[in-house]
Amino acid sequence: MKTYLPQIERRILVRPNQTFGILNYDTDNAYPQRMLELVGQSPTAKDCWNKRAKFIAGNGFEETSFGKHIINSKGLTVTKLLKAIATDKALFRGFGIHVNYNANFKIASVNYVKFEDIRMGDTDSAETAEKFAIYNDWGRKTWKNIMRSKITFLDKYNPDETIIKQQVKAAGGWDNYKGQLFYFNPEVCDYPLIEADSVWEDFETEAGIKIFNNREVTTGFLPSTMLFMQSRREEADNSADNGKSNTPSQLEKDLGSFQGAKSAQKIIVIEYEDESAKPEFQPYAIQNNDKLFETTERSVEARIIKGFSVPRELINAEKSSGLSNGGEKKEAIREFNDNTAADRLELSEAMEELFSHYFVNINPKANWAITPIPATVADDAIGIKAGAAINQLLQSPIPAETKIATLIYAYGFKQAEAEAMCA
Incomplete structure (x- = not known):
């Protein structure tokens, strides 16, 4: 066998x-x-x-x-x-x-x-x-x-x-x-x-996550959106290319420059002649x-x-x-x-x-x-200083809620641990 x-x-x-x-x-x-x-x-x-x-x-x-x-x-x-x-x-x-x-x-x-x-x-x-x-x-x-x-x-x-x-x-x-x-x-x-x-596949995965995060930043964390609009009249201007390529319209150029981390808080103005020519932005749900x-x-x-x-x-x-x-x-x-x-x-x-x-x-x-x-x-002084700072925080007259929040967000304690220390 x-x-x-x-x-x-x-x-x-x-x-x-x-x-x-x-x-x-x-x-x-x-x-x-x-x-x-x-x-x-x-x-x-x-x-x-x-x-x-x-x-x-x-x-x-x-x-x-x-x-x-x-x-x-x-x-x-x-x-x-x-x-x-x-x-x-x-x-x-x-x-x-x-x-x-x-x-x-x-x-x-x-x-x-x-x-x-x-x-x-x-x-x-x-x-x-x-x-x-x-x-x-x-x-x-x-x-x-x-x-x-x-x-x-x-x-x-x-x-x-x-x-x-x-x-x-x-x-x-x-x-x-x-x-x-x-x-x-x-x-x-x-x-x-x-x-x-x-685990070399994980090297590639982490690199992909890094690229994804970079794209999110460069697109200004904009949600995924579909744009519906009438056929471009500018298509006629591209006849010299024999249909092999299309020159971007001014609207496409404006939308492209509107995206990205450096484009936050910008205002884009879109003009249309009648209601039927109004572009429609339709977001779609993703994970x-x-x-x-x-x-x-x-x-x-x-x-x-x-x-x-x-x-x-x-x-x-x-x-x-x-x-x-x-x-x-x-x-x-x-x-x-x-x-x-x-x-x-x-x-x-x-x-x-x-x-x-x-x-x-x-x-x-x-x-x-x-x-x-x-x-x-591994210098002991770092831990000693951190312990002294925490003791000083616990003995301070500030509200308990503030102490708990500081212990959680500044020192990494869990909610239950922080509450027990401040009880």
């Missing part, structure tokens, strides 16, 4: 692309580029990504002198490299680092490579197996077609002297040798999904989009936060109780530090692997650890 799950599909499809000698990153070979655009359009997703990147990079290396070393001719420091790969790790769960060697087979330069620019070489081809293709426009945003001549192939990272000799010989000497790529990929032989791939979108927005935001595994207190800190002394945020920071500890360890191990083969010893103490974000950033 055969079984199958008709409603579950693979998020990405990996197929060989013989034209470019790579494995496609999904059917359009642009999965990372699509996810970047979706995250960029979703405020909550962008905030969650930034929070993850911040906690993975932490406060930098414990050995600060190690982080200050410049590791290539462009002035890149170890700390800047850490922040760059932590940003990729936070979203794509992987990262890439390009290294090149000197004649002593030691790493002489280290460069950051954007994860979205990396594609694995076609394993069925001897020329591209164990290689990676680097190209900055797989999504075809700049050019309509991918230019094969601009794709750079790098060998897979392997610091073994014998392997490097073989690679240099195959490249035609040191002058033609392009180095290796250290490619961290949690899926090993497959492309990884982004951190919150299970209460305002409430509908508000509910959707809250649920979408919650799912995105859950998808990135970020504590809600670090995203919606303003919704915390007014009597909080910072304890909730401190606990959230400790929790998120624990959640991202494995990521920091993986970055530390990558740095140790690479810079242990560097041509000079830039970390004599061999301390590769990354400092977590300290929980002390």
Whole structure:
């Protein structure tokens, strides 16, 4: 008996692309580029990504002198490299680092490579197996077609002297040798999904809500209305266009300029010769989009936060109780530090692997650890000041109704809580 799950599909499809000698990153070979655009359009997703990147990079290396070393001719420091790969790790769960060697087979330069620019070489081809293709426009945003001549192939990272000799010989000497790529990929032989791939549809939903709100503002929150009027006499003026287009009448132009947030309080005057020529505006009922979108927005935001595994207190800190002394945020920071500890360890191990083969010893103490974000950033003074202000409010001689309203709207208490405090 055969079984199958008709409603579950693979998020990405990996197929060989013989034209470019790579494995496609999904059917359009642009999965990372699509996810970047979706995250960029979703405020909550962008905030969650930034929070993850911040906690993975932490406060930098414990050995600060190690982080200050410049590791290539462009002035890149170890700390800047850490922040760059932590940003990729936070979203794509992987990262890439390009290294090149000197004649002593030691790493002489280290460069950051954007994860979205990396594609694995076609394993069925001897020329591209164990290689990676680097190209900055797989999504075809700049050019309509991918230019094969601009794709750079790098060998897979392997610091073994014998392997490097073989690679240099195959490249035609040191002058033609392009180095290796250290490619961290949690899926090993497959492309990884982004951190919150299970909720990427919510990125698109939140972006749509943002666009809807913008349209509501630009149209002045006007209700949906149908305009009934006699056929335009101005149609005769458009005969030169052979009926392909119609020039807007003056009435249409006036109605268009009447809409929008900047057109509020304007008066439009419409003249008509007889009663039959009088335009009729007929509103039609639609759903209460305002409430509908508000509910959707809250649920979408919650799912995105859950998808990135970020504590809600670090995203919606303003919704915390007014009597909080910072304890909730401190606990959230400790929790998120624990959640991202494995990521920091993986970055530390990558740095140790690479810079242990560097041509000079830039970390004599061999301390590769990354400092977590300290929980002390949740300042207790904020909660103390809020508590003092509430106590002062409760002891003031103002009416109880005013106290209750202040507790509800200024400090976020519920009606029952505010009434109990003022009893």
